[in-house]
Amino acid sequence: MQTVVLAAGEGTRMRPLTDRRPKPTLPVADRTLVEHVVDGARAAGASRVVVVVGYAADGVRDALDDRDVEFAVQERQRGTADAVRAARECLDDAPFAVLNGDVLYDRDSLAALYEGGPAVGACRVDDPENYGVLETDADGDHVRGVVEKPADPASNLVNAGAYVFPAAARDWLDVGKSDRGEYELTDVLERTCETMDVRAVTVDRWLDVGRPWELLAASEWKLGDLKRRLDGEVHPDADCRGSVVVEAGATVDAGVVIEGPALVRSGASVGPNAYVRGATLVGEEATVGHAVEIKNSILMAGATVGHLSYVGDSVLGRDVNFGAGTTVANLRHDDEPVIVRVKGKPTSTGRRKFGVVCGDTVKTGIDTALNAGVVLGTGARTEPGETVRRDRDR
CATH class of the missing domain: 3.90.550.10 (Spore Coat Polysaccharide Biosynthesis Protein SpsA; Chain A)
Structure with missing residues (x-):
C-alpha cells in the first residue's frame, strides 16, 4: 500500500x-x-x-x-x-x-x-x-x-x-x-x-x-516497548531495574537507581546517587547530576539538571540548564487536572500529575521553584531562589 x-x-x-x-x-x-x-x-x-x-x-x-x-x-x-x-x-x-x-x-x-x-x-x-x-x-x-x-x-x-x-x-x-x-x-x-x-x-x-503532555504520553507508550539493554558504561554499584536501556557512549555512575522503563541515550550521563524512575528519556549528551530525582519526564539533547534537583512529569527542551536545587511541582493541592496554557488559552491536560514545559536553552537559577503547569519559553531565565507561578516568555 x-x-x-x-x-x-x-x-x-x-x-x-x-x-x-x-x-x-x-x-x-x-x-x-x-x-x-x-x-x-x-x-x-x-x-x-x-x-x-x-x-x-x-x-x-x-x-x-x-x-x-x-x-x-x-x-x-x-x-x-x-x-x-x-x-x-x-x-x-x-x-x-x-x-x-x-x-x-x-x-x-x-x-x-x-x-x-x-x-x-x-x-x-x-x-x-x-x-x-x-x-x-x-x-x-x-x-x-x-x-x-x-x-x-x-x-x-x-x-x-x-x-x-x-x-x-x-x-x-x-x-x-x-x-x-x-x-x-x-x-x-x-x-x-x-x-x-x-x-x-x-x-x-x-x-x-499535538500538545506537550501528549508528547509525554507518546514517550510513556514507546519507552514501554523497549527491551532491557545495557551497552553503555554502568558502574557496578548502580542499580538498573526492569526495562532500562543505556546506549553505548552513555555513563551511569555509582549509587544511581534507574527504574524502567527508561532510556539513557548515547553521550548522556547519570549520577552519582541519582534516582531516575517512571517512563523517562535522558536524551543525547544530557546530564542528570548528583542526587537528582527525575520522574516520568523527557530531557531532550543536551539538557542538564543540576545536583539536588527534582523534575517530575515534565518536558525539557534542548540545552536546558536547571540550576542546583531547582524543584518542579507536578501536583495541584486540590487534586484537579493540571492546567497548561496552549496558544494563550488555559487547557486541561487531563493529567493529575504534570510538571513544566521548557523550551530550548532555558536556564534556572539555583533553588528555583516551578509551579505545576508552568511553561518557560525558549531562552527564558529565572533568578536564584525564585518561585515561578506563571508562564514566562523570556
Missing part, C-alpha cells in the same frame, strides 16, 4: 518545543515522532512512503535520512487535502493510504486498515466533541459521513485520522474548500462515502501528539 505521511505543519500547539524545530522531529523514546510513523507504516505493509514536508523541511528530511522514503513539498499551509495534493505526482494509479506524521497507531490496527479500502480508522473516545464524529450504518461497519466537532455528538466513534482512499480520490483533492480557504481530507472522505462503501476500521490504540 503506497502511503502518504503528512509532516508539513508548524505544530503551534506544541510551542515552545517547536520554536526551533518541526513537531515531527521531536524525540519519542529512541527516535523522532515521524520515524515512529514511517516505521509503523512499513511494519503494517506500506510498499512505499511519501512524506510531505513544509515548515522547517530540512529537519524532517534529516530525521528520515536513513529511511527509504520520498519527499514532496507543500508550499503553503492550506489543509490536509492540499498536503496530499503536493504528493499527487508521486502516487501510482492505485489506492493510497494517508497518515498524519504526528499520530501514533498500533501496528495491527494499521495492518487491518491496509487490508482493503476505502477505509478510515475509527476509535471510541470518552469526549467526542473535540473530534470528527463518524456517521455509520446500523452495524457500524461502514462510514456514511463525518461531522466535525459537533456540539451534540450522535456517537463517540471518531475519526482517528488514518485513511485508505481509492485511486480516484487523487482527482478529488481540490473539492470542498473550507471557509478558512483550506482543503481538508474530511471533504475527500465525504466524496468517497457518496460513491462507494467505506470501511470503519477499529483502531485499538492511537495517540494524536
